[in-house]
Amino acid sequence: MKFLQCPALFIVTLFLAPISHALDMNFRSVVPGVYAHIGETGMRTYDNEGMNANSGFIVTDQGVVVVDSGSTWKVAERIHTAIRKVTTQPVKYVINTGGQDHRWLGNGYFKAQGTEIVAAHTAIDDMNARGAMQLQGLAGELKDKVAGTEVVLPTRTFEKREVLRLGDREIHLIHFHGGHTPGDSVVWLPKERVLFSGDMVYVDRLLGVLPFSNATRWLASFAEMETLQPQVIVPGHGEVCDLTKAQRESRDYLHQLVEHMRRAVDDMVDLQKAINSLDQSAWKHLANYDLLKGGNASRVYLEMESR
DSSP states (O other), X not given: OTGGGOHHHHHHHXXXXXXXXXXXXXXXXXXXXXXXXXXXXXXXOTTTTTOOSOEEEEEETTEEEEEOOOSSHHHHHHHHHHHHTTOOOOEEXXXXXXXXXXXXXXXXXXXXXXXXXXXXXXXXXXXXXXXXXXXHHHHHHHGXXXXXXXXXXXXXXXXXXXXXXXXXXXXXXXXXXXXXXXXOEEEEETTTTEEEEEEEEEOSBXXXXXXXXXXXXXXXXXXXXXXXXXXXXXXXXXXXXXXXXXXXXIIHHHHHHHHHHXXXXXXXXXXXXXXXXXXXXXXXXXXXXXXHHHHHHHHXXXXXXXX
């Protein structure tokens, strides 16, 4: 009864208690039968459940194809719930476009539904190498929201290209050279000229060159992707865009990093001077610019140094 005599203490306790917000997986139509969820452009948080990335699904008259299974079992379940609001067709395939956690750690949910999961062979090696570490990192951030999530690898792989024919759709899976992760792939709908780029394309936020990335291969992959001439791109991060925006905010930035650091290494300029002389301000309007620009520059320098 002493607690009832201290209403102020109750109010303070109420405000200090953590409030759990369920992630809202909203999918919008890109072209008829093709849907995309646009994730937050910030970093992973408890509230966004590690799903600071885009995903999508493709509806056919014989089933659904999911592009990236999400960051956790619960996120994958929400993706499936969103699909059921659009169609009663079953999910036949899940495609993982790379080895980043939010591309594939929801696989366990879909495997439990009997869904076939597909990724490039190179992505499997990356998932094996980093999966446990990714899951541990998410558990520290997401706590209870990671419940049920396990490292579940794709059940089917391809080397460079595979075509899925399902109902009235022809869906091309293409692995070029990797980039942000070694197993990065794209999902290409040639009839609709729609591309799910995975982490090959970042818009509205600065891309991240991470310890497992390779900027040179990333640029080579981008060049091959350009030959497809997509009309609509669902990027890995940021709003649905056209090729011109993808070139400006991903390709051109990578090109500047690679060319500047290649010259610096060839001229034997040390790392700190190379970073200090790199003007990245053309991309300062992008989210996460201050957070990522230094690490991007440093890692590309080290990549050039190891040629």
